Amino acid sequence: MSASLLTIERARKAFGGLIAVNDVSFDVGAGELLGLIGPNGSGKTTMLNLISGALSPTSGRIMLAGQPIGGLPAHKIARIGVARTFQLVRVLPSMNAIENVVAGAVFGHRRVWGDEAVDLARDLLARVGLKGREAVPVAAMTYIDQKRIELARALASDPHLLLLDEWLAGLNPSELQTGIDLIRQLNEQGRTIIMVEHVMDAIRSLCHRCVVMSSGIKIADGNSSEVLADPEVVRAYLGDDDA
Template structure:
């Protein structure tokens, strides 16, 4: 059976730097997969290639059999890819609800008017922000701003959700709540590719993990096995096995 999402030979150069080198992997529908690796390994570049921030120099990206590589970001969003970023990217001059409404203009099935407002409020409720649609973004704390960004991503009901270090910068209490929230999306059948450095979250959320080093994929398999792979331990986890 064909995978829901496929990458084959994905490559990206920035001048003389080969940031991504012929990377291959698949995702099945409903899978939550961790994309791991040390800083500079190419993880976020892969996310940017999938979402159309950068064009690829080689290889292919397919979602449901349709080619995404070569499409601009807004067309990729309409094909059903949604994402968050390492740094929260919200419009501070707009209300919380208006930030989510923006995304609903670019999804696979754009909506407007009262239906869009209903969908925006539904997404905010889904991430634990029920009743705060009229609030100003600058008045929210950090985790709630992250929740708004996640609401904006899930409001479009994407086929593939890309989470780029969405859990970063949270205190232990916030982290537990955030893991539970992403877990609830997983339990609802979302297909998620998750870039993350917090191993507690990776173990809790990702049955499978892919590891990159210097632009190359070096491991792909069950998370418990991958985290004890000698190459991964040497490249990413500081040389201590059984982490």
């Protein structure tokens, strides 16, 4: 693996008596595309929330390129270089497509303004399949197109680390293949990505390595094909349909 970009050491998040993330540790190498998988309620989204600053860890350390980020406000972590999409899409509903993406350029890691931000947003919208729809209000867009907007907005900040929370969920087969190809291209261009995903075909296709969580605990970490064949992982998550 290349040098670690993200280091997580014994991260824990407790909500009263519920421990959603229980002393989880793993590294993500620069340029790596890591799959973070597990059954519903296993703590995957909570882990992304800890990395992105939506939640503060109860204990443990989270570092980006050696800089502690655990517990910092989300906007500061975004400026340092972490961007994300959400399991439930979050767009700026009063704005159109290009304005949503420009917001990512202005407030993200690599702050871009004016015509440069507009040009960047236009290029990113084309990249995610929304060329010619720059002026469409996002409130009038389909759920799938709103997901595309959210990804373009995350990319507009030029993050060191991109977090994708079930970005492929809900896509039809042709959209799914397009989405897989797009994520692969982003990674091949050097983007470090953690993807939380239930679409196992995408994990197998895209991720050389994956981390598996179950009930807040890391139960596996390694080569995706080996991990997905692990009997404990099959029992905890995949089940007969996906094994």
